[in-house]
Structure formats: C-alpha cells, structure tokens
Amino acid sequence: MDGSALREVALRTIIEPFRIKTVEPIRMTTPGDRDRILRSARFNPFRIHGSDVLIDLLTDSGGAAMSSEQWAGIMRGDESYAGSESFWRLRDTVKKLTGFENVLPTHQGRASERILFELVGGPGRVVPSNAHFDTTRANIEHSGAEALDLGIAESADPRRRHPFKGNMDVAALEALIARVGADRVPVVMMTVTNNTSGGQPVSLENLREVRRVCDRHSLPLILDACRFAENAWFIKIREPGQRERTVRQIALDMFDLADGVTISAKKDGLVNIGGLLLIRDPALFERACNLLILTEGYVTYGGLAGRDLEAMAQGFEEVVEDDYLSYRIRSVEYLGEKLLAAGIQIIEPPGGHAIYIDAAHFAPHLPREEFPGQAVVCGLYRVGGIRSCEIGGVMAGPGRTPPMELVRLAIPRRVYTQSHIDYVAEACAELFAVRKELRGLRIVRAPEVLRHFTAEFEEV
Numbered sequence: 001m002d003g004s005a006l007r008e009v010a011l012r013t014i015i016e017p018f019r020i021k022t023v024e025p026i027r028m029t030t031p032g033d034r035d036r037i038l039r040s041a042r043f044n045p046f047r048i049h050g051s052d053v054l055i056d057l058l059t060d061s062g063g064a065a066m067s068s069e070q071w072a073g074i075m076r077g078d079e080s081y082a083g084s085e086s087f088w089r090l091r092d093t094v095k096k097l098t099g100f101e102n103v104l105p106t107h108q109g110r111a112s113e114r115i116l117f118e119l120v121g122g123p124g125r126v127v128p129s130n131a132h133f134d135t136t137r138a139n140i141e142h143s144g145a146e147a148l149d150l151g152i153a154e155s156a157d158p159r160r161r162h163p164f165k166g167n168m169d170v171a172a173l174e175a176l177i178a179r180v181g182a183d184r185v186p187v188v189m190m191t192v193t194n195n196t197s198g199g200q201p202v203s204l205e206n207l208r209e210v211r212r213v214c215d216r217h218s219l220p221l222i223l224d225a226c227r228f229a230e231n232a233w234f235i236k237i238r239e240p241g242q243r244e245r246t247v248r249q250i251a252l253d254m255f256d257l258a259d260g261v262t263i264s265a266k267k268d269g270l271v272n273i274g275g276l277l278l279i280r281d282p283a284l285f286e287r288a289c290n291l292l293i294l295t296e297g298y299v300t301y302g303g304l305a306g307r308d309l310e311a312m313a314q315g316f317e318e319v320v321e322d323d324y325l326s327y328r329i330r331s332v333e334y335l336g337e338k339l340l341a342a343g344i345q346i347i348e349p350p351g352g353h354a355i356y357i358d359a360a361h362f363a364p365h366l367p368r369e370e371f372p373g374q375a376v377v378c379g380l381y382r383v384g385g386i387r388s389c390e391i392g393g394v395m396a397g398p399g400r401t402p403p404m405e406l407v408r409l410a411i412p413r414r415v416y417t418q419s420h421i422d423y424v425a426e427a428c429a430e431l432f433a434v435r436k437e438l439r440g441l442r443i444v445r446a447p448e449v450l451r452h453f454t455a456e457f458e459e460v
C-alpha cells in the first residue's frame, strides 16, 4: 500500500471493533409512561428502574459488555478461598501493566479508597488532587481530612480547548504545601482521566511535574487510575513525542510515577464489578492487607468471586488495545460533535468516557438554586427515555458551588452502537429546541452525604 491508500483507510468510519453475540432487549416507553415514572422517582434518575430506561448513560461504571474471552474466564474462575489461580493471573496481569508487585483486589474503587484513607487520612490533614471524584472526596472527609481540588484554570471554561484540561495547577500545589506545611499533606492524588472536569486527560509532563513537587517535599503520589487506558490514549495522540509509543508503554510511565494506585475496574477494567489497590511501600501494604481482611475478605479475593478476578484480568488486557481505544475515544467524540452541531454547548474538547453538557448554557432561565443540570436530566428522560447524570449543585452538596452546572452523558463500554448514539443526539437536539419549557427543581428530601444518589425533588 502506498501513502495515499493508508490515508484513505484513516478517513473511513472507525467501526465498533467487535460483533455482537448476545443481545439484551431494551424497552420502548411513551412520553406519558416516562412522565409518570419520573414523578414516582421524585425526579431523581437514580431512583428509576433500569428496565424503564431506553438508553442508559447514567454512568460508564460497571455497565461494560464483556468479551467472549471474559465470559470464558467466568467459567475458568478458581473459587479457592485462599491463593486462587484467578488471583495469580490477575496479579501477573496487573504487575505487567503497572509494575506494581503489591496488588490487592477490592470489590470496587471506593473500597480501595476507604482502606487507603483509613491509613493516611485523618483530622487536620489535607489531600490535594487535580479533582477528586465524589466517593474519593467522601472517603477523605469521612476520615476527618480535607479534600482539595487544584485543577488548571482552563478546566473551568467549557469552551476552552486545551489538550490536557485534566492537569493539576502545579503552582497551586506548591502554594498549598507552603501554606499548610508538608507534614499535613499525607499524599497528593491525581485522577486520570479527570472525571469531575469532564473526563479530560492529564499529560505525562504534568504528572512528572507533580512528581517532582512530591519528591521535593517527600510526599507520596497516588493515582486514581480508573481510566488509565483512556488517559494513556490521549497522551499517545496529543502529547509531543508519544505517538509512536504503545499504550502499554505510556501507561507504565504513568504508573511508574506513583507510590500507590486506586482503581475501579468497573471503568477501564471492562468488568461489571471489581477494583484494585496497589501500594509500593511494603509496610503500608501490610497494613492495607489487614484492613482489607477486616471488611472485604481474604487478600487473594478482596470481596470478589474467583470468576470476577478472572474477568478483570482479561479486561485489563483488552482495554489497552489500539483498536478498542481508537473506537472508544472516537465514539464519544462523535456524540460531542453532533451536540455541538445542534448548538448545544458541551465541555470542549470531548472527554474520554462521557460528554458533559453545559446546563447553564442549555437552560439559562433557571437559577443555580433550581438545579438547571437536574432539570436537563429530567428533560432528557422525558423526551427520549435517556438516563443521564447531574454533575453540578446537586452532586456538590449543600453549601458548595461547583465551577459548572453539568449534565454527563457517560458512554458504557462496548454497549451501544452508532445508531443508539445518533438517537441520543437527536433527543438532545429536540429538548434543546424546547428548552425554555424546562422547569427548575427543589429538593424535598436528601441525606447528609452523597445526596445525589437518593435525594427527592419536586418541580418549582
């Protein structure tokens, strides 16, 4: 093939790199059905039954379609209480991928966070991050410590196209350490990709700069690496000098910089349940093992079945494949392009796992006290049976004003086809055309922490 033929291949549609072997019907509903369902769910999509949702973009967590090899692994799973062969396979896969020797399986990401912050958190301490995920923040605060977000200024502007909008503001990190003292900072965290700021990647350069600051003050660096493969792909295609390197090499560079890692395998592990806690320091690892045994199970299964470990090991192999990642990132970008073309403001450029609609732009007639993001979420369900998630005032919690009011359309991995995504874009455009009719919401009941999961609303 000469150069022109190669260019032509690159211009063709990037297709789903799989064919479908098992199908799961989804249920069509009428607008009348959906209005009734929404009201009985108190305008909170977390309270809607899954079977009442047509296209479920609530989260990209745990909804992945597993491959035939993963399902084969489910049968091969070794259910030995201690020393399961499935654990050793997972340990070897994770070691090859991350370089970490000390691997603990957990049932999901927040279990890893809970153990980590029981060890390093506590009153008077401050944990900085590019942006903490909600469960990470909640676990840090539950330990009595303070969780701080130090994203770069560009991340607060939805229109600003920056290749690595997930980066940390390194000068702000230095200033924080100078202000509170290094002894009050137990760890520095970096979330890759940065979920809270729009699934935006962090550059290798930024990770290295943060590492240098950590070294100067002898602070451990922890990666929240739920979407490490998507982040590595963005580094490959956007960071100078990285294009010829493999995703595995880039991912290894990222992990090499860290002293510890928390992972929810429900994202880039391509499984429905599972997580990891990796810790380099042997003494700290031993303490983590003891805590894990207290609530999760033995150290070679961490609250999971042997078959889950087997599926996770296989998922971590598949997620770093170029064909998978180019399809994955392109399919999210495709939805983003369609919404922008319809005049809907999203966080630009599109992130790795989701499209984030700027709800303040979508529904400018609604004040922040009336939760414009939640109003758009309810509107999308009414118009198209699409379930999305507010990431704004509701999720931030009382007394906090997040930088943006967003609606996240998270794309589960390998689940929906291009026509599903076309349908989503059409429904968004339909709602946008009648956006002035969207009504605000007020909270009638909510728990003290993580209120977005269970809060009840009524229309203003």
Ligand SMILES: *Cc1c(COP(=O)(O)O)cnc(C)c1O
Residues within 6 Å of the ligand: 061, 108, 109, 110, 111, 133, 135, 136, 191, 195, 224, 226, 263, 264, 265, 266, 267, 275
């Ligand atoms: C999902 C997620 C977590 C928590 O993981 P769970 O498996 O939901 O407990 C932590 N950090 C980030 C960035 C996440 O996206």
